[in-house]
Amino acid sequence: MTAAIAAEEFQERLAVVADATEAMLDKLLSQAPLPGETRRPPRFLEAMRYACLGGGKRLRPFLMVETARLFGVEGDGVLRAAAAAEMIHCYSLVHDDLPALDNDDLRRGRPSTHKAYDEATAILVGDGLLTYAFDVTADPATAADPAIRAALVLALARGAGLGGMVGGQVLDIEAESSDKPHTAEAVIELQSMKTGALLHYAVMAGAILGKADAAAMAALSRYGQALGAAFQVADDILDVEADEVALGKRAGKDAERNKATLVAALGLTAARERRDRLAAEAIAALDQFPQGRKAAILKEAARFAVARKS
């Protein structure tokens, strides 16, 4: 397959998975209570839906779905696990946007959840999405084999928790409140926790669902790590380059805040070199898989991560 065809098919698959994720989130966040639930407060459910539906590239679901497809696994079970990972991503945005944290009034061009509702609701929406992500992941409908479900839960919790995403957010806030410039090493660690860990989980979850062997797990882990890092450097570069309209948030604000970014730590040229090197590493990690449509699409995801405009 030529690169041009791969890029086109990538965009198609990205759109297909985004639509399927949206439909699954819509179904999971419906009014009917599940066994063991009393009821779902209607206005609160609406706020959870506001925080999750109608936007985003759905990159985490895409990575999970496409990785599982490498092993011939697809369908509603994978989409449930993918929607759960997206819930974790969405909850983290809701809490990050709160006045006590990043104090962002806009998210994807719309009022952030605490502006559309209120702070108390936004805090609880985050808690609700975080909790529900584990419910959906642990439900037998996601995978018949309980060993797969328990492994998914463990990997998700570890990637999203104090030694991963939440810890990365802590380091980010600590960095922002410091006057000192940030070393590249510190920024790389911070980003690998804050953004990389959940992207890595998305890939590993696809491998767990696909019952990948140890060699495939290791290759996909390298892919997920390099991709996650590339994605975040690309974000830092976008912040410098992009205008407000394209991003739906105020561009250039990272610099205002002494945010820990690799552009600040390395300079723009070195940051771009690192981004492209990481994308190449991600692509190289997939070389153990048979060439063809599926692996080509995951490779294209690495190219997309660094070439995107928003």
Place this chain on the structure above:
Amino acid sequence: MTAAIAAEEFQERLAVVADATEAMLDKLLSQAPLPGETRRPPRFLEAMRYACLGGGKRLRPFLMVETARLFGVEGDGVLRAAAAAEMIHCYSLVHDDLPALDNDDLRRGRPSTHKAYDEATAILVGDGLLTYAFDVTADPATAADPAIRAALVLALARGAGLGGMVGGQVLDIEAESSDKPHTAEAVIELQSMKTGALLHYAVMAGAILGKADAAAMAALSRYGQALGAAFQVADDILDVEADEVALGKRAGKDAERNKATLVAALGLTAARERRDRLAAEAIAALDQFPQGRKAAILKEAARFAVARKS
């Protein structure tokens, strides 16, 4: 065993389980990162420890440990699951105390987490504890059988989520912002979600760890539900009766805020009658188990839930 001996042994066991839970929480919240974690930010870990260690009756761990003991299951696995349930309880207190929610500066006689640290840290401490509870529950060290771990995770998420604890907190806030008096039915539903669901989980987790059969599950579910409801009515009554010193928070403040309480909905006399009836129901649900030390202690827990002074 006479009632007096049961009460004494209950207090002993409550203290033993509280100490063991404290030790397990201390161990789980240690500095060393687990496989898959990058590192645990030290000040943040300290804040997580502040929110979890050094206080509380540890009623949820007690219920889980004693229920599992009915089936002859004890040890570190049960204590891990029990500590995880306690993390969920502690995270809910940290988030409930936030200025945007109940705005409580004191918790168990100490500054609440957002006062001892700051709001951003408190929000993330809650997120970290909530996530880590699922990590600990899903870890093979908690139970060798992945079916048990997946079942625990699902029951925990469902009890703690939008149709359980988080949903109950939402209803509580909605009730508080309303000027209308609250019906007893609405208060009972709210409390069964906000407090009852996690107490019920603690009992059910003991049954899951003990591989209880369907009849035992049903009896324990009735016990857990009645106990949880009795516990919360007792709380409402305590708020009216207790003085500030004994509770470590300002007593009588529920009434100031149009809080949804059963004392307000039913009056003090009817609330006391309901509390005692629920405790009797909880005790009756255990009659299917052989009389003896273990069942006697769980029955005593129901008596304690309604007779406690704080």
